[in-house]
Amino acid sequence: xxxxxxxxxxxxxxxARAHTVTVGYVEDLVVTAAVRELRRxxxxxHVRTRHLDWxxxxxxxxxxxxxxxxxxPLPIPDDGLSVSVLYDEPRAxxxxxxxxxxxxxxxxxxxxxxxxxxxxxxxxAAWTVFWRxxxxxxxxxxxxxxxxxxxxxxxxxxxxxxxxVAPVPAYDRRxxxxxxxxxxxxxxxxxxQVVVATRAGDRxxxxxxxxxxxxxxxxxxxxxxxxx
Numbered sequence: 001x002x003x004x005x006x007x008x009x010x011x012x013x014x015x016a017r018a019h020t021v022t023v024g025y026v027e028d029l030v031v032t033a034a035v036r037e038l039r040r041x042x043x044x045x046h047v048r049t050r051h052l053d054w055x056x057x058x059x060x061x062x063x064x065x066x067x068x069x070x071x072x073p074l075p076i077p078d079d080g081l082s083v084s085v086l087y088d089e090p091r092a093x094x095x096x097x098x099x100x101x102x103x104x105x106x107x108x109x110x111x112x113x114x115x116x117x118x119x120x121x122x123x124x125a126a127w128t129v130f131w132r133x134x135x136x137x138x139x140x141x142x143x144x145x146x147x148x149x150x151x152x153x154x155x156x157x158x159x160x161x162x163x164x165v166a167p168v169p170a171y172d173r174r175x176x177x178x179x180x181x182x183x184x185x186x187x188x189x190x191x192x193q194v195v196v197a198t199r200a201g202d203r204x205x206x207x208x209x210x211x212x213x214x215x216x217x218x219x220x221x222x223x224x225x226x227x228x
Contacts, residue, residue, distance in 0.1 A: 020046040021206035024065030027054055027152060028172050029194065031069050033217040038210050045206055054152065055123065060197060067210050068197040069218070071169055075124040082200045084211065086218050088191040090170040093184045094159050101165075102182035109133055109188060118155050118164040121148040131167055133189065156181065171221050194218070 021038070025031045031049065039047050050065050057076050060068040071089065074081075093112060095101050101111060117132050128134075147163075149155040152174065159166050160180045168175055168183065169192055175183045196214045198207050 019044065019206075020048070021067065021204060021210065022048045022050055022065045023067045023069070023210060024050045024052050024057075024059050026052045026057060026068070026070040028174055029069050029071070030221075031214070031218065034210055034213040037213040037217060038206065041209055041213075042206060047206070054120070060199065063199075066198065066202065066204065066207055069214065070195060070197065072193045072195055073124075073126045073130050074195070074197065075127040078197070080200050081197050082202075083195050083197045084215070086194045086196055086214060087220050088193055089220065090191045091167050091186050091189055092170040092175075093186050094156075094166045094168045094175055095182050095184060096160055096162050097180050097182050099162075099165070099182065101184055104184050106185040106187050109186065112165055116164040118158045118166045119148040120155065121150050130192070133167060173221070194220075 023031055023035055023038075035047060035049060039045070050059065052059055052065075052068075052070075055075070057068060057070055057074060059065045061076060061080065069086075074083070093101065093107060101107055104111075119132070120128065147158065149158055155166055155168075156174065156178065158164055160178065167186065167189075170183070170185065175181060196211055196218075198211065
């Protein structure tokens, strides 16, 4: 009797997992179109979303989400994950609105080689190296800004008050929302990528369905970046 009850519980939990998927999305990225399509295709399923900060991507290997939409480099090990690229996203330089580079059509890494770059607290080495442009294309490392940023909003504040500058994803809408900041395209560096990641071997039709919908529907918010 007890064994039968236990088996029934496990079966019920397995069935619930088969009909539930949690889509994690990081920072300003938008997954609405793919989630809407998944709900249309699987009207009986429970499709949940979970917004994540830049330091919460462990939610995928920790099984708090089943799908992750994020920017590279992922600040978590990608072994055990299946990762596919949705699109490339250029990197840009975030500067105060009155900075000497504000309003430039574009800049190269040598144009801000001596500028302090704001650091982000607690991030993986690969993530830090990529976003601080280390090693610099011309050699050496950029000086550190005075204080590390705990959140993206802290990064915005650190740049706005003139203490440092920061490479950022070119399509991040939060940068354009402030008139005390300017975003300048950076030439000569590789882009970041927006990816969809799942746990390797996950055969859930909901996970597969989201991957397919994301590949078709999640696109850059602008066809071409021209600064602000």
